[in-house]
Amino acid sequence: EEMRNLDRTAVEDFSLAEELLMENAGMAAYHVIMKESGIQGKRFVLICGTGNNGGDGLVIARKIHSMNGEAVVYILGNEDKFRGTSKKNFEIVSRLQLTIRHVESMDSLRKELAHCDAIVDAIFGTGLTRNVEGIYSDVIQMINRSGKKVFSIDIPSGINGDTGKIMGTAVKADFTITFGIPKIGNILYPGYGHCGKLYVSHISFPPSHYNSNDLKIEINVPVRLPERDKKGHKGDFGDTLFIAGASNYY
Template structure:
């Protein structure tokens, strides 16, 4: 091509293959290259990029100024970082990996590429029950934070967990139950702010001793009484414990609790 006018994209073209630049590009397309990319992006048919959309940095996924917006990209050997990091990931469209003649040792390595595709759970024995796949106590939620306890407990179940118990303020337990019918609710006494009260400590410690693991902190709020409950609960149980969200604030300045 000498000028962009030499690029004819008439109606008879069903697909456009983009191979203007490769993965080594680290500068912004200029002059004719830029004009061609602009024309390509105006093409109303599928665009297939080779290795990486032209204009995307193969190492970082960054775009200096302009880049091809592909319908799909065929990359070779293994995905490039630029295919996986934004905005390169979005510009790549649907990503396909071709092994071509690369040795199997390259694409059969232990490393894995994680995508948004749903993963299937491993087959389970017919005689199993939910107790065989983990019994976790979630101490989470407050009147102002309904999402955190819901996402935490349901994520465990959707990942294959067996038994989820959600210890949460009594006033919000019915609301959460409408969205998480598989979760066993443990309604708790609450503070004036609608967070978990310290008076629940003994009951929570006893319950923690009868589960496999405790998750404490998602959406419990920064109420000081509740923060003290978190610190004491972390100290009273010998079971594995995961502290998250507002629970991290509770133990951040307590070195002894963190060490436990």
């Protein structure tokens, strides 16, 4: 909910167009994919839902295509449900010379996954509130069985963004690229265990946008502990005070 408010106020207060935010989100994910997998000569299967998460996936497909990677897009759902910026990106991608298919045959998707280098999961975003069922569940389970490197956009599909709960079934990602701030579902189990390596992109939000008492999460660089003197004695390293409960608690 906090992240959805950030998106809304970014558009309202700073006149950051939704098209720019989606473009920046897709570009951020593209750079992670390029770093972790490489692009040129690689084959990617992008499985896109029909919401904004799918719109991010369509931007990524366009970026991969422009850098001589092979992008095969599978639309999971009715393309008529695309709205706003996501619809615009679908129209753009439809004009490019890349493959766009609908998930109608599980056999077709299975063959594509068997011959790709990596999968981009752009099915559901952080707003998922009901259990994943039917073909959506089948596709997620197929992704998990593929053995391929998986990149999830914002949050692994099937994870509740507000709680970290698995909504029936969920993608087990190797990498997750989230935007603005980590969502609760990115950092609490069991969702955390499905994210793999987590990347966070600010997608052009100004620093002042994060300085709000309403935000209950903050990213800090871990404090680096000083190197221990190899010749040191235990008395050289200071004392530790433990404030603990009953002696039988461990």
